[in-house]
Amino acid sequence: MKLTLHIWRQKNSSEKGHFETYQLDNVIEDMSFLEMLDVLNEKLVLEGKEPIAFDHDCREGICGACSLTINGIPHGPEKATTTCQLHMRKFKDGDEIWIEPFRAKAFPVIKDLIVDRSAFDRIIQAGGFISVNTGQAPEANSILVPKQNAEKAMDAAQCIGCGACVAACPNGSAMLFVSAKVAHFAYLPQGQPERKLRVLKMVEQMQKEGFGNCSNMYECEAACPKEISVRNIALMFRDYLKASCSEEKLELVENE
Amino acid sequence: MILDGKVPSGHITEKWDKHRFEMKLVSPANKRKYKILVVGTGLAGASAAASLAELGYQVEVFTYHDSPRRAHSIAAQGGINAAKNYPNDGDSIWRLFYDTVKGGDFRSREANVYRLAQVSNNIIDQCVAQGVPFAREYSGYLANRSFGGAQLSRTFYARGQTGQQLLLGAYSALMRQVGLKKIILHTRTEMLDLVVIDGVARGIVTRNLLNGKIESFVGDAVVLATGGYSNVFFLSTNAQACNVTATYRAYKRGAFFANPCFTQIHPTCIPQSGEHQSKLTLMSESLRNDGRVWVPKNPGDKRKPTDIPEDERDYYLERMYPSYGNLAPRDIASRAAKRVCDEGRGVGPTGNAVYLDFSDAIKRLGKKVIEERYGNLFEMYERITGDNPYETPMMIYPAPHYTMGGLWVDYNLMSNLPGLHVIGEANFSDHGANRLGASALMQGLADGYFILPYTIGHYFATTKLEKVTTDHPEFKKCEEEVKERIKKLMSINGKKTPTQFHRELGKIMWDNVGMARTEESLKKALELVPKLREEFWSNLTMVGEEGDLNIVLEKALRVADFLEFAELMIWDALERDESCGGHFREEHQYPDGEAKRDDERFCHVAAWEYTGVGNKPIRHIEPLTFEYVPLTVRSYK
Numbered sequence: 001m002k003l004t005l006h007i008w009r010q011k012n013s014s015e016k017g018h019f020e021t022y023q024l025d026n027v028i029e030d031m032s033f034l035e036m037l038d039v040l041n042e043k044l045v046l047e048g049k050e051p052i053a054f055d056h057d058c059r060e061g062i063c064g065a066c067s068l069t070i071n072g073i074p075h076g077p078e079k080a081t082t083t084c085q086l087h088m089r090k091f092k093d094g095d096e097i098w099i100e101p102f103r104a105k106a107f108p109v110i111k112d113l114i115v116d117r118s119a120f121d122r123i124i125q126a127g128g129f130i131s132v133n134t135g136q137a138p139e140a141n142s143i144l145v146p147k148q149n150a151e152k153a154m155d156a157a158q159c160i161g162c163g164a165c166v167a168a169c170p171n172g173s174a175m176l177f178v179s180a181k182v183a184h185f186a187y188l189p190q191g192q193p194e195r196k197l198r199v200l201k202m203v204e205q206m207q208k209e210g211f212g213n214c215s216n217m218y219e220c221e222a223a224c225p226k227e228i229s230v231r232n233i234a235l236m237f238r239d240y241l242k243a244s245c246s247e248e249k250l251e252l253v254e255n256e
Numbered sequence: 257m258i259l260d261g262k263v264p265s266g267h268i269t270e271k272w273d274k275h276r277f278e279m280k281l282v283s284p285a286n287k288r289k290y291k292i293l294v295v296g297t298g299l300a301g302a303s304a305a306a307s308l309a310e311l312g313y314q315v316e317v318f319t320y321h322d323s324p325r326r327a328h329s330i331a332a333q334g335g336i337n338a339a340k341n342y343p344n345d346g347d348s349i350w351r352l353f354y355d356t357v358k359g360g361d362f363r364s365r366e367a368n369v370y371r372l373a374q375v376s377n378n379i380i381d382q383c384v385a386q387g388v389p390f391a392r393e394y395s396g397y398l399a400n401r402s403f404g405g406a407q408l409s410r411t412f413y414a415r416g417q418t419g420q421q422l423l424l425g426a427y428s429a430l431m432r433q434v435g436l437k438k439i440i441l442h443t444r445t446e447m448l449d450l451v452v453i454d455g456v457a458r459g460i461v462t463r464n465l466l467n468g469k470i471e472s473f474v475g476d477a478v479v480l481a482t483g484g485y486s487n488v489f490f491l492s493t494n495a496q497a498c499n500v501t502a503t504y505r506a507y508k509r510g511a512f513f514a515n516p517c518f519t520q521i522h523p524t525c526i527p528q529s530g531e532h533q534s535k536l537t538l539m540s541e542s543l544r545n546d547g548r549v550w551v552p553k554n555p556g557d558k559r560k561p562t563d564i565p566e567d568e569r570d571y572y573l574e575r576m577y578p579s580y581g582n583l584a585p586r587d588i589a590s591r592a593a594k595r596v597c598d599e600g601r602g603v604g605p606t607g608n609a610v611y612l613d614f615s616d617a618i619k620r621l622g623k624k625v626i627e628e629r630y631g632n633l634f635e636m637y638e639r640i641t642g643d644n645p646y647e648t649p650m651m652i653y654p655a656p657h658y659t660m661g662g663l664w665v666d667y668n669l670m671s672n673l674p675g676l677h678v679i680g681e682a683n684f685s686d687h688g689a690n691r692l693g694a695s696a697l698m699q700g701l702a703d704g705y706f707i708l709p710y711t712i713g714h715y716f717a718t719t720k721l722e723k724v725t726t727d728h729p730e731f732k733k734c735e736e737e738v739k740e741r742i743k744k745l746m747s748i749n750g751k752k753t754p755t756q757f758h759r760e761l762g763k764i765m766w767d768n769v770g771m772a773r774t775e776e777s778l779k780k781a782l783e784l785v786p787k788l789r790e791e792f793w794s795n796l797t798m799v800g801e802e803g804d805l806n807i808v809l810e811k812a813l814r815v816a817d818f819l820e821f822a823e824l825m826i827w828d829a830l831e832r833d834e835s836c837g838g839h840f841r842e843e844h845q846y847p848d849g850e851a852k853r854d855d856e857r858f859c860h861v862a863a864w865e866y867t868g869v870g871n872k873p874i875r876h877i878e879p880l881t882f883e884y885v886p887l888t889v890r891s892y893k
């Protein structure tokens with residue numbers, strides 16, 4: 001099939017970007033979306049032009065590196081599918097496709113379609129863990145986890161840290177990502193001792209990074225390739241409220 | 257040279273304990289005086305960095321990814337082994353040890369494998385404490401399943417995303433230390449060289465992928481946790497960026513590369529669909545628990561699979577290996593698939609595929625159970641191929657997946673270059689000539705959480721290290737060489753892209769050094785690869801600038817190293833004139849097509865020393881002795 005591609009080109013974070021239009025013939029149905037871009041890139045390099053920079057690695061929908069906004073939708077039109085798992089059989093001959101980076105205040109563009117998502121790492125760094133040193137762990141089966149809770153924890157833990165939720169949200173909010181981590185630990189007995197401190201610290205960092213607030217639009221859930229549920233956000237709100245009037249909060253304030 | 261693996265004396269069950277007692281310690285107050293550079297943030301690197309920082313060492317971590325969480329370990333699906341024996345089905349540390357030595361076709365170091373089995377249980381404890389949401393029974397206890405090459409259930413799993421969950425556990429431990437300022441993290445930073453001063457590894461030279469800046473870092477020890485090199489085949493199940501540069505550059509600086517020809521071809525991957533293909537996708541081996549592998553009995557049978565009656569199907573794994581059936585080890589299952597396809601009985605448009613059929617399992621257990629077990633894998637398959645595996649059998653074919661070869665290390669996980677430690681898939685590992693399923697995650701985490709943190713202390717406590725800084729002439733020289741290499745690549749002005757060269761190299765390697773190798777095919781590859789390398793250095797095209805984010809340059813640097821490394825792999829495959837595990841030399845097989853080892857001549861590790869580009873490297877050996885698992889013909893019948 002033949003496609004017309006309008007792709008965002010931006011030299012670096014300080015220069016302005018713009019759309020450029022490319023015609024691509026001979027696109028095959030079995031290609032993945034990124035393989036289609038590979039073909040275009042090879043063509044550009046052979047013409048002596050700079051290829052389109054985009055993040056990607058596993059191409060299996062699990063590393064969270066790929067990050068395109070396709071026709072206005074982060075990760076494109078296919079439900080519960082990352083860009084790398086989107087295949088060209090979902091498009092048809094003659095289609096025009098608009099390809100942009102994930103757009104959000106907290107994700108500055110680095111080049112072309114690559115954005116800086118290190119804010120997510122800093123949120124995890126602030127509290128997205130259980131403080132257990134190597135060697136401290138008790139025998140694994142001494143910690144029992146009801147199957148339902150293990151399943152819920154796993155549902156939340158599946159987040160791949162791609163940032164589509166942020167890009168989809170009109171407010172550029174990272175609530176879905178943060179709440180997925182909060183919920184993952186909240187469902188497990190191992191997560192209880194630090195439960196309050198964790199949510200306080202992660203939310204604080206989230207705000208520092210310039211992510212917006214949640215106004216219940218649920219665009220995040222719709223865009224999420226791992227179908228992380230907005231119910232996690234509700235859980236996080238509850239936990240945050242409880243934590244805000246707790247000993248842990250007092251200690252945090254005192255330490256500042 | 258005969259290499260010494262420095263295996264401690266004593267009975268195998270006591271070696272590690274004894275060694276831990278005999279190793280010298282670094283006092284808590286002194287630990288913070290040592291700086292350790294860890295390259296790689298996969299399971300091995302992240303677990304090591306976190307554990308070392310917890311102990312009080314200064315740690316700096318490097319990865320070319322934008323976040324440590326993107327390391328290729330994230331993609332592991334099936335599970336992780338441990339000898340917990342929770343199902344009460346007869347497992348033990350000894351049995352896991354035995355299975356791994358046998359699975360590796362007697363080409364690994366017994367003492368290392370035993371230690372791996374010993375610490376396997378601690379790994380599960382550690383991961384559970386970190387909050388890894390492993391699968392559970394209704395009772396709340398941990399669940400297990402079985403995997404290829406084992407007759408019992410010792411695999412722990414988190415749906416089809418075990419690697420992801422284990423890596424997120426190690427990543428969270430790592431990020432906690434970053435937050436505590438115990439670790440300095442360098443993302444989008446690629447190591448391009450190792451700095452060796454007076455024979456001791458003292459630092460690395462890196463390129464900042466955002467702005468092209470070349471920088472040096474100095475440390476008291478360097479740890480490489482940079483993963484495997486399956487992408488030498490271009491098409492593999494590995495992530496796009498996986499490459500051999502870190503370990504290959506260390507090799508060029510004097511580290512020995514062990515058993516580079518030991519590569520694993522995984523039997524259950526989605527077959528190639530066309531020339532545009534950028535990678536091959538693994539379908540977890542766990543599918544072989546319930547799926548049945550078959551091809552038509554008659555060559556050229558083009559009917560739809562559902563139209564082929566039961567008695568015209570050949571369930572060849574069940575037929576040839578009745579006691580393991582569809583769970584035969586990977587090398588055996590892969591070769592069997594190749595054999596039936598070579599007989600003209602392969603299916604699909606290219607004839608290079610076999611069926612993996614779930615219809616019996618669905619009949620037996622119901623669609624719901626199958627969906628629970630493999631739902632996400634089935635969805636992935638459908639997304640990629642457009643076929644629905646609930647209705648029609650999957651099509652699968654073997655693909656390069658894992659590399660057992662890697663830098664040579666002793667029992668302390670240190671290479672022959674003092675100070676250079678190598679962990680995870682990057683070392684030549686405990687898997688011998690073939691790795692069993694769910695054992696790479698185990699090994700990466702064993703190395704990182706429970707072995708290196710002890711042994712590296714012994715190195716510091718017994719070594720007098722000179723004070724050096726990055727102003728040392730050796731650092732300057734190394735930086736200059738890296739800059740030269742980049743300049744050269746930027747200025748070739750030819751007509752082919754790095755990807756084109758990579759694809760060509762991959763084809764040479766797959767056709768001649770792939771699933772089946774012969775003296776003839778290897779000699780042919782030994783002619784083709786240097787030619788391609790020459791062409792690369794005279795006909796490469798390049799765009800963009802070196803001082804900028806430049807994806808073409810990144811790729812070119814990696815392909816340049818693959819083009820040299822490939823030759824090393826071929827030499828190893830040629831000199832290892834036997835078949836063992838994943839290394840199958842067609843000249844050496846039993847009448848039924850099984851790999852025929854030659855223990856008289858090859859019961860050893862081959863560790864190669866660099867002697868210049870295009871020259872034949874020097875082959876050193878470390879003899880292997882099997883005191884506890886007697887050398888036998890590996891049989892899975």
Ligand SMILES: Cc1cc2nc3c(=O)[nH]c(=O)nc-3n(C[C@H](O)[C@H](O)[C@H](O)COP(=O)(O)OP(=O)(O)OC[C@H]3O[C@@H](n4cnc5c(N)ncnc54)[C@H](O)[C@@H]3O)c2cc1C
Nearest residue numbers: 296297298299300329334335447483680681694695696697
């Ligand atoms: C699809 C798939 C499924 C798998 N499933 C299983 C399974 O179910 N069970 C199992 O046991 N094993 C499985 N494996 C194997 C296992 O995942 C890997 O062997 C293991 O995760 C490797 O971990 P690692 O830490 O050694 O390296 P990796 O996870 O590959 O990490 C390498 C790290 O090094 C960094 N790096 C590399 N080179 C450089 C450089 N030059 N400069 C800076 N940084 C660098 C990378 O950025 C990365 O952080 C699977 C493998 C694949 C491909």
Ligand code: SF4
Nearest residue numbers: 159160162163165224
């Ligand atoms: S919540 Fe979903 S969209 Fe957001 S980062 Fe996680 S996986 Fe991506």
Ligand code: FES
Nearest residue numbers: 057059064066084
């Ligand atoms: S490339 Fe890894 S999720 Fe898309």
